[in-house]
Amino acid sequence: MSAADLILTADRIHTLAGDSSPAPTAIALSGGVITALGDRTDVRFWRGPHTEVVDLGDATVTPGLVDGHFHPVMGIGLTRGVDLSSVRTVEGLTAALRAADVAPGGWLEGWGLDPNAFEGAPITHAPLVEAVGPDVPVFLLLFDAHSALVSPKALAMAGIDGPRGFASGASVVCDADRVPTGHLLELEALDLVRTLLPDDAPAERRARLTDLLRRMAACGLTAADAMDFEADSLELFRALEDDGELPVRWRFAPFVMPGTGRDGLDAVIAQQRLSGRRWQVQGAKFMIDGTIDGGTAWLDEPDSHGESTACFWPDPRDYTAAASLLAAHGVPLVTHAIGDAGIRYVLDTYAELAATRVPHRVEHLETMPSELIGRFAELDVTASMQPTHCTSYTRADHTDNWSSRLGKRRADRAFRARDLRDRGARLALGSDWPIAPFDPRAILAAARLRRPAGEPDVEPVLPEQALTARMALEGYTSSAAAAAGLSRSSGRLLPGYRADLTVFALDPLTTGPDELAESPIPLTVVAGTIAHRTG
Known part of the structure; x- marks a missing residue:
């Protein structure tokens, strides 16, 4: 074989491709793919005059971690103002609102508010008025990003003085x-006020x-599934790739909302042709319901609030019709x-x-309910979950609040x-950032602990x-690759596979x-190049 571009040696390399004896302690990368696995004595055969060799010592190399549910572009817009997650x-x-810096005549924004802070009482703008008075426009996004709390001034500016009807x-x-x-x-109601918020400058x-x-x-992620492709997503990712290689790969699934007609669906089909060096549009994102915390989920029986x-x-049936049309054009669906x-x-639709x-x-x-569990394997449908939501x-x-609503x-x-x-x-496992933090180490731990x-x-x-430790790691690696239709080229460390690696x-x-949640990440490699290195 030709000389490697990059060689890593480490005491442990978990290929996730079945047991191998002896276990490899060296891996060679070239041209964006894995070219060889072996032990430290093999390095002399793989290296050339321009090969970089990194001895990681007592570390562990795994396939690159993939976050299965992320909102990058939406998220940078939602995480503005005061972080209320604590x-x-x-x-x-x-207290948090009183301490916030608000320019005269400006908006007070915040995000990450947990409805459990209201301890079962109605969620109203009374604390906002108490904190900053009646004349400050306030927009606070609740943690689920499906609901918001706004001040009387914000309601007045949006012309909201009573109930509204919506398509969703x-x-x-x-x-x-x-x-x-x-x-x-939900989004249509939020947008009545959100459209009034000042825009961030493109830069x-x-x-x-x-x-x-x-x-x-820096925390080991090499790729992520983005559950939107709205607003300026295309311009942003093209601009970033004009400046250099992305440190994370992306797959995007544009939103399909209620009321989307044939023109809108054709636009989603056309978007499937969009791609860059390390990103592509592949899929369509639907929502069949909202959230349990907000009373907008779709349950067989009402929650404790009758919602x-x-x-x-x-x-x-409109969801079914839209899903059927997109699937007939080869578009994978995310719901x-x-x-x-x-x-x-x-599941019945799929x-x-x-x-x-x-x-x-x-x-x-x-x-x-239990009768739905087996249908995922029967239908070959990916189950995508976020352990820290639990x-x-x-x-x-x-x-x-979530549990008391359900009973x-x-x-x-x-x-x-x-x-x-x-x-x-x-x-497949992930974070749903910005709904929850994206650090995969904490999420892998939560999947095993069922507590923070x-x-x-x-x-x-x-x-x-x-989950077991291996199940959790597979949810970020081999299962994530299978969910993207990449089982034969990604998610495992084998010759010919993508050179995406995470080092713990x-x-x-x-x-x-x-x-594990505190484990340093010495190195992250994407397409055979170092995307993150400590020190």
């Missing part, structure tokens, strides 16, 4: 007197996206489905669709990652659904999950 009480919310399952929450409370549910957006990608590479009874599409009725409807080269997917899968926003004693029976069949794996489902990493006093949520200082298959 707020736990209404008093804490008021969105709503302006009102009190008994039909006066808006400031709580907005600022490029800078924020560049920083995001660098931070992703979550309707499909996000006013007529579910957000959280409630049991929604998951069932999506069962009738034309097969595509890349398997269809269902995202989130929060509460699901561990960060629900509690084992069911006192959180014990449905909360006890939640986030069934292990059941899906045990029944042969293809399970580093918090041993927290009771695990349904610990029988914990600790061994993700033997290190305790709490310790």
